[in-house]
Amino acid sequence: MAKKDKRRKEIRRKLLHKYRLVILNENTFEEKISFKLSRLNVFVSGSLAVIGLIALTTLLIAFTPLREYIPGYSSTALKRQATELTYTTDSLVTVLNYTNRYIDNIRKVLRGDIENNQSNRDSVFEPFKIDPAQVDLSPIREDSVLRAQVALEDKYNLFERPSADGSTLLFAPLTGTVTQGYDPKGRHYAVDVVAPRDTPVKAVANGTVIFSEWTAATGYVVILEHKDGLLSVYKHNGSLAKEQGEVVRSGEVIASVGNTGELTTGPHLHFELWKNGNPVNPLNYIDFN
Template sequence: MAKKVRKRGEIKRKLLHKYRLVILNESTFEEKISFKLSRLNVFVTGSLCIIGLIGLTTLLIAFTPLREYIPGYSSTKLKKQATELTYKTDSLVRTLNYTNRYLDNVRMVLRGDIENNEINRDSLFERFKLDPSTVDLTPIKEDSLLRAEVALEDKYNLFERNVNSTILVFFPPLSGTISQAYDAEKKHYAVDVVAPRETPIKAVADGTVIFAEWTADTGHVIIIEHKDGLLSVYKHNGSLNKSQGDIVTSGEVIASVGNTGELTTGPHLHFELWNNGTPVNPTDYIDFK
């Protein structure tokens, strides 16, 4: 027991034993600075310095941009930028897919092809068509009263207009003789209108020019996009008056009659009309005489 007490006292004495740290001038041995230290003071001071350095380093990493240089650590700003870039990339992919489909439709119009996988609209209508025999069509009293009230109001309505706003009125692109009519069986999805060279060709309706270039087969070609998914195509032109992206109005001159391209036999206009990717007979909507 006495040995343990003696040992503890010796340890305590060594920890508290004073030492003198002196800084001397090497040439004159003049004392410049001196410190009184003990082992305990050195241990406590060193521990506090280490703890301070750790705390300062932690603060620098947590509240300064230095944390971004630590491998595996990502800041909130970087996460936000990554999320925004992900959304932008997704939007760009969707836009690119839409643009590719749009360009495929334009190429299809230029080649005069029809999509093989067409949806049979008649079969869709047949599928969802209701059987009238299963529906009770007997008018109720409230319905009869409402019909009578509406009929009375319409009788004295001076501003009533019976106009179907969904019907487009097309302006004739050219007046002339049709040398070859529309024939879907022979894959001639257009009408060929013969006219003298340099005769002005006009836009059939308001729209935007989406293609105005030269092609080897059909010469100078211009395609105009109208509302409701309609496209008008003008081929074998002698010259073009409009460029891609131009906005045109109905009846505005867009080109002139010519004989350009390999697939032509004389000055004429090869005119096509497409509705949502399907060619339609232009003579059903336009009088070329």
């Protein structure tokens, strides 16, 4: 027991034994600063300093941008930005693919190319067809009123009204003599209408100009996009009155008859109609006489 008390006293003495830390002037040995220290307060001060340093480092990492420079640490803002960039990139790729397909379709219209697709398009939509027997098709009053209103509006539509056989009547781009008709076998997907030079060429329906440029083979060309997947193409024009992106009305002048391009033998209009990516006979829609 005496030995334990003696040991404790010895440890207490070592911990509490006072030391003096003195800072002297090297030349004059003048005492500048002095500190009274003991092993205990040095240990306590050092421990507090280490704990403070750890706490300060934790605060810097948690609440300042310095944490982004630590290897392996992921920032919430960077994650959000990466996610937004991923969605934006995916959207841009989708738009780019759509634009490329759209440009390919326009290029086919300009060249008059048609792909021989033997697949049955209806089979693609077969799984999504609805059995009419399971649907209530009884007309309601609101539907009847709407149908009557639409029919009344179409009755006085002079330029885009259905004909007796269900086809759409379009405004004639010009009046003239058809010298060459629609001939799919001969890869002539248009009608050639002879008219005097500088005769105004008009839009067959309301639409948007999606192409208005010079081409070597067909001269000045205008392509209009209409509703329901309809495109109208006007080639060999002498001049163009509309630019790409402009909106035109039915019967509005968009060009003039000319004799431009390599594939022409005189002033005429080479006119094409394309429906959902396939050429159709313009004479089924327009009377050029």
